[in-house]
Amino acid sequence: MEAIGIIPARYGSTRFEGKVLADLMGKPVIQHVYEMAKKAKTLDDLIIATDDERIYKCVEGFGGKAVLTSIDQPTGTDRLTEVVNPIDVKIIVNVQGDEPLVHYTMIDELVRTMLEDDSINMATAIKRVEDKDEIMDPNIVKAVIDKQGFALYFSRSPIPFERGAQSKNFYKHLGIYAYTKDFLFTFTNLPKSDLEGIECLEQLRALENGYKIKAVETRYNTIGIDTPEDLEKARELLLKREEAKK
Numbered sequence: 124m125e126a127i128g129i130i131p132a133r134y135g136s137t138r139f140e141g142k143v144l145a146d147l148m149g150k151p152v153i154q155h156v157y158e159m160a161k162k163a164k165t166l167d168d169l170i171i172a173t174d175d176e177r178i179y180k181c182v183e184g185f186g187g188k189a190v191l192t193s194i195d196q197p198t199g200t201d202r203l204t205e206v207v208n209p210i211d212v213k214i215i216v217n218v219q220g221d222e223p224l225v226h227y228t229m230i231d232e233l234v235r236t237m238l239e240d241d242s243i244n245m246a247t248a249i250k251r252v253e254d255k256d257e258i259m260d261p262n263i264v265k266a267v268i269d270k271q272g273f274a275l276y277f278s279r280s281p282i283p284f285e286r287g288a289q290s291k292n293f294y295k296h297l298g299i300y301a302y303t304k305d306f307l308f309t310f311t312n313l314p315k316s317d318l319e320g321i322e323c324l325e326q327l328r329a330l331e332n333g334y335k336i337k338a339v340e341t342r343y344n345t346i347g348i349d350t351p352e353d354l355e356k357a358r359e360l361l362l363k364r365e366e367a368k369k
């Protein structure tokens with residue numbers, strides 16, 4: 124297989140326990156994610172990876188494909204490695220289980236970017252910031268990109284800082300990643316880096332160790348469900364998306 128999608132999903136959350144099972148317009152959040160990702164044309168398979176029986180049974184209930192992983196995996200990325208280890212595949216896409224607005228086109232954009240350039244080991248999605256309030260929001264991760272489209276840095280702080288001139292473009296990072304299988308295992312075997320610990324951003328582990336991350340610009344937006352208020356925002360955005368189709 125050339126590419127598969129893995130959706131790590133856990134029940135525990137400090138701010139919103141069970142968020143992936145929360146009802147959103149008649150469906151659990153995780154079902155929205157799965158059904159949208161399933162539309163991606165570049166994926167040969169799509170699997171939800173969870174360590175929780177409640178999520179596993181929910182996925183079975185709506186006809187999705189899920190596997191139970193070890194409860195000892197520290198991160199969603201580690202859960203990916205457990206699932207893909209026995210699978211013969213070139214590219215793995217990590218789709219966040221708590222982002223019901225993820226669009227399948229974002230997945231296809233990442234996979235095609237990697238298939239077109241064998242030198243790319245890791246890619247992620249970025250979007251131009253349209254709401255200036257997001258620049259100062261530490262929950263919105265900002266990205267600075269070089270001339271070749273690779274990430275220079277990711278931060279919860281407003282970057283670049285506007286001192287000498289105003290930036291024409293601010294980018295925010297969207298939490299979807301693609302890796303080659305080989306690099307996924309290289310990445311998870313790297314020790315947690317200093318910058319990763321400071322910013323609480325796992326992707327900085329790659330940059331701090333000298334690896335490049337291709338940043339693929341998309342026109343689609345996502346929202347992570349971290350609080351009940353986020354669930355309401357997602358509902359409003361989904362309604363707008365449905366209205367736009369009419």
